[in-house]
Amino acid sequence: MACFLSATCPVYVAPAMDLEMFKDPSTNANLAGLKARGVKTIGPDSGELASGLEGQGRMTELEVIVRFLVRDLMQGSKLAGKRVLVTAGGTQEALDPVRYIGNRSSGKMGFAIAEEAAARGAQVELVTGPVVIATDRPAIIRTDVISAAEMAMACERFAPDCDIIVMAAAVADHTPKKPSDRKIKEKETSMLVELEPTVDILKGLGSRKAKHQRIVGFALETNDALANAQGKLERKNLDMIVLNSLSDPGAGFGHDTNKVTLLTPGTDPVQLPLMSKARTAAAILDHLEKLMPNA
Ligand code: CTP
Numbered sequence: 201m202a203c204f205l206s207a208t209c210p211v212y213v214a215p216a217m218d219l220e221m222f223k224d225p226s227t228n229a230n231l232a233g234l235k236a237r238g239v240k241t242i243g244p245d246s247g248e249l250a251s252g253l254e255g256q257g258r259m260t261e262l263e264v265i266v267r268f269l270v271r272d273l274m275q276g277s278k279l280a281g282k283r284v285l286v287t288a289g290g291t292q293e294a295l296d297p298v299r300y301i302g303n304r305s306s307g308k309m310g311f312a313i314a315e316e317a318a319a320r321g322a323q324v325e326l327v328t329g330p331v332v333i334a335t336d337r338p339a340i341i342r343t344d345v346i347s348a349a350e351m352a353m354a355c356e357r358f359a360p361d362c363d364i365i366v367m368a369a370a371v372a373d374h375t376p377k378k379p380s381d382r383k384i385k386e387k388e389t390s391m392l393v394e395l396e397p398t399v400d401i402l403k404g405l406g407s408r409k410a411k412h413q414r415i416v417g418f419a420l421e422t423n424d425a426l427a428n429a430q431g432k433l434e435r436k437n438l439d440m441i442v443l444n445s446l447s448d449p450g451a452g453f454g455h456d457t458n459k460v461t462l463l464t465p466g467t468d469p470v471q472l473p474l475m476s477k478a479r480t481a482a483a484i485l486d487h488l489e490k491l492m493p494n495a
Pocket of ligand 1: 348367370371372399401402403417419
């Protein structure tokens with residue numbers, strides 16, 4: 201108490217207690233009192249407690265506390281206070297009410313970018329295809345979509361108010377022209393499905409890019425990777441393109457790690473090492489911040 205009263209530095213608390221104690225109104229009132237004095241709270245998380253019970257009251261992991269403190273105290277990020285649109289995951293294009301054409305995107309890279317942007321103080325609109333990942337940061341507002349058309353609609357809605365757009369989603373390039381409204385029967389021995397192109401969301405946003413906006417696309421190439429990614433950077437009027445490697449072990453769909461190359465107009469490509477998707481997200485946003493105007 202004496203230390204707290206004499207502290208002139210920022211003070212943070214990371215509460216840890218049993219679940220009933222945390223739920224008690226006096227705890228809430230005390231936390232509100234601390235908040236009113238400018239003290240920030242980290243956690244508590246839900247999980248196994250010292251009493252053996254499960255619930256909210258578990259102290260946030262030290263690693264998470266340290267990351268929070270670094271970000272919070274850093275405050276130098278150009279993303280602080282910005283609005284960021286991030287897309288994640290793959291889209292699903294219906295063949296019939298049961299089946300769809302999809303891809304192997306897990307959404308991990310897009311979610312890592314959304315988390316990192318939020319940690320740097322941005323307000324994030326996260327538009328995601330069907331994934332099994334959760335996020336509980338208040339600064340991330342999540343919109344779930346299924347098809348490329350739904351993702352396009354959500355992006356059109358959010359993009360005009362955003363300063364940064366990061367299209368990490370693996371959007372289907374084609375969709376069945378006439379999805380069946382009934383389940384297609386097994387006895388069909390062979391069938392032809394006519395596909396039509398989806399809207400290129402990124403190209404549309406790039407063509408209408410406002411002066412204050414910075415737009416980042418992703419590319420996944422199996423051949424002539426750098427030249428193809430460079431072409432997309434120009435064709436879609438982007439400020440950066442993140443080229444994913446498919447050939448390195450541990451990189452790409454589903455992994456917790458990734459290996460990417462960053463391309464920006466007029467500069468040499470920057471190849472990043474194989475790292476966790478969280479660190480890759482941080483490196484992408486560090487690079488992006490260099491492209492943003494000074495406040
Ligand atoms: N993208 C999009 N809308 C689509 C398809 C893709 O916004 N309908 C975005 C992706 O989110 C990604 C980037 O475009 O950021 C690259 O997608 P890709 O399919 O590789 O680009 P294409 O121009 O369609 O090139 P390709 O001929 O290789 O398919």
